[in-house]
């Protein structure tokens with residue numbers, strides 16, 4: 001079996017140690033000879049890399065490990081780039097969440113004005129990663145899960161249409177794990193799902209076991225009572241705010257009881273409630289900085305200080321194994337069925353063929369082959385078309401440096417009550433994002 005070389009872009013990410021541990025767990029089916037970490041923040045990456053180097057030397061000394069901020073070294077002689085950069089880091093996520101709240105609008109990492117601001121920051125640097133990969137390893141594939149994935153995917157569709165970039169999100173996977181637990185199944189992989197939507201904005205409309213038995217009625221019944229909250233405490237998220245989101249799916253599902261919703265639809269259907277329950281002085285970014293970031297960086301520092309990763313509390317991120325499934329699908333032509341963010345191209349015939357939709361695809365060595373969904377109902381069609389326009393306007397604004405297009409994008413978001421609020425918000429976002437956005441006129 002061919003061994004692979006991988007670059008993790010955004011090496012200093014809080015997710016890097018969990019993903020490396022996950023890669024080690026899957027070496028028998030996806031062998032690796034080299035792991036490189038690449039980041040543009042040396043100090044941040046050094047802490048994660050220092051710990052990962054010790055961990056690898058103890059658990060898989062045969063793997064060559066490289067940590068670098070030099071694009072040539074990072075992107076040469078590799079097969080896959082796993083990209084999870086956060087442009088502006090948590091400090092800017094905090095702004096994305098707090099600035100809208102000052103205007104009475106919800107503050108969220110990927111939804112609404114916060115997601116739009118983050119999108120404007122992410123487009124350029126993600127394209128830069130694509131260009132590095134194509135310059136130094138033209139045969140490599142990029143598996144991108146840098147957010148906001150919807151806007152990033154539209155940018156790669158429009159600006160790098162021939163590049164080998166696959167955009168993917170773990171949210172449906174996380175929810176499917178909860179569904180499997182609700183159904184008493186061992187794994188989400190026992191289910192065959194039909195789903196359509198945009199990233200963080202979609203619906204399951206058919207879920208069956210391998211024998212073809214319909215599992216949707218039981219799931220609908222559960223979600224109508226409890227959302228995606230399951231009895232199995234081990235499946236609950238460590239952070240209460242996530243469990244609130246899983247519970248809120250109960251109310252989201254009431255709007256279209258035939259389907260099962262992606263949890264983030266709550267931001268579009270109940271924005272007033274989300275604002276009412278938000279603390280403008282302490283948002284999710286603060287929770288993550290005080291929680292996951294502190295935990296990961298202090299564990300990494302302990303490994304560096306003690307010189308060993310034995311007994312570390314860093315844990316494998318098994319739910320990230322979808323990334324290995326995707327890499328294997330490309331490397332070994334497995335034809336695995338996966339949800340990816342791809343150009344619609346007629347899969348949903350009654351919406352824009354150039355929309356980036358999240359739908360099931362068969363993935364093989366030439367990339368994804370999207371499966372036909374068919375026409376979708378008016379409710380979803382209306383919602384998706386509006387949101388697609390938002391995402392396309394953001395990319396248009398970035399390309400043409402257009403204030404007008406970005407004002408339109410924010411005005412069009414279902415999360416924003418008026419063009420007046422959108423404009424005031426935009427002006428504050430421009431000020432906060434000076435170091436990252438193109439200058440708009």
Ligand SMILES: NC(=O)c1ccc[n+]([C@@H]2O[C@H](COP(=O)([O-])OP(=O)(O)OC[C@H]3O[C@@H](n4cnc5c(N)ncnc54)[C@H](O)[C@@H]3O)[C@@H](O)[C@H]2O)c1
Pocket residue numbers: 009010011012013014015016038039040041044045084085086087088089090125144145146147148149168169170171
């Ligand atoms: N699509 C999904 O389902 C999914 C799931 C989880 C996380 N994510 C995304 O993964 C990313 C990482 O999340 P995190 O919470 O670990 O963030 P993080 O801030 O801990 O890590 C991101 C890293 O990216 C680096 N970075 C920023 N700009 C860069 C650039 N231009 N070039 C190279 N490196 C750069 C930062 O220095 C940082 O070390 C985010 O975009 C997050 O939204 C996506």
Ligand SMILES: O=P(O)(O)OC[C@H]1O[C@H](O[C@H]2[C@H](O)[C@@H](O)[C@@H](O)O[C@@H]2CO)[C@H](O)[C@@H](O)[C@@H]1O
Pocket residue numbers: 109147169170171172173174175237284288319
């Ligand atoms: O607020 P964060 O940084 O914890 O999470 C934001 C990300 O949330 C999604 O990933 C979730 C996943 O859906 C959930 O099931 C659980 O396991 O945690 C994951 C992350 O902590 C989402 O898909 C990402 O795009 C977001 O960045």
Ligand SMILES: [Mn+2]
Pocket residue numbers: 149168169170171200
């Ligand atoms: Mn996601």
